[in-house]
Amino acid sequence: MLPKNLILETNKVLLRVMDEKDFEAFHKLTVQDKGMWEFFSLNLSDENQLNEWMEDAFASNIKNSRIPFTIIDKSSDEIAGSSSIGNIAWHDKRLEIGWSWLAPKFRGTEVNRHAKYVMMRYAFEQMNFERVEFKTGVLNIRARKGLEKIGGIEEGTLRSHSLLWNGVRRTSVFYSVLKDEWPKLKSTIFADIG
Template identity: 50%
Template structure:
């Protein structure tokens, strides 16, 4: 991430499988419908199945996009144009050349597909190759075995646990586990575990 390039608010990423475009108010109904499944939110600090939580989450996403402190994406399946969920580039430190890929969730019909893999690939590739990041980080609930396994599968290195890190929507205190990929690892990951992914492109203004 250079000192002269920042993340544009209208960045769109894609592979041959997915399109990630900036979230908009027009996505409210589709995302709201996906979020109704309670099981999604077991390990999240928010429960978007609850209407008031979803409204607050959406308002925050739009405000932070406007302020350019976070870029929340709507994730779409390219072939069908169906909305699958949302992910964000967030906790951005231009000085430290790092950011987090987080606020990641998909509807139940997309969680056992390659949508997450393609979306994470597109976000990491843009971060390392266009923004010149030195580090991309991820965090999840230490109890979330599925998410931890998924992060390992995309090349994430487990770093450690922040104890009593977050208050969950049900008032449980969450321990968060961090993973990261660093720049010197990225190109070998791209040519190995992501080698079959094609069609990466981005547009920005």
């Protein structure tokens, strides 16, 4: 069973399980840059699609296959965005970190790196999982560079992998971090956090 009140944090971010009350704050953030949804499955700047996305997150949480987080920037005490631990394969000890977005104000800050760190730390050290996966659109260069910065190893692409909200078929590129790679990443890329 997934903990329903899980909190993950560093000195810069606090991740708490998403709540229905986050809708209004999320909506204010998701409309700030409508272009950020170009590579996303849904257009979260649209209230109906944001609601659908949140309802799916809650349903997946009930099924113990996803922990959707609200990311809070501790320096400002503001909601910065969201990310999830999901597609949890308990038998295979594998999960995905994704469904991630940050409001424009928090992009290029340390918020994303700290959020990814606490989720990977939880996956490898508390859940004792063997593999953390990430995927993004092959054309989403910003996300790909971000995954490389946190130690993700590119593994390959799946052509015409998913349908985006705008009718475009997305080719996805997969990255991963393995449990035996985690100690080195923790002592290098994330040394200032841990």
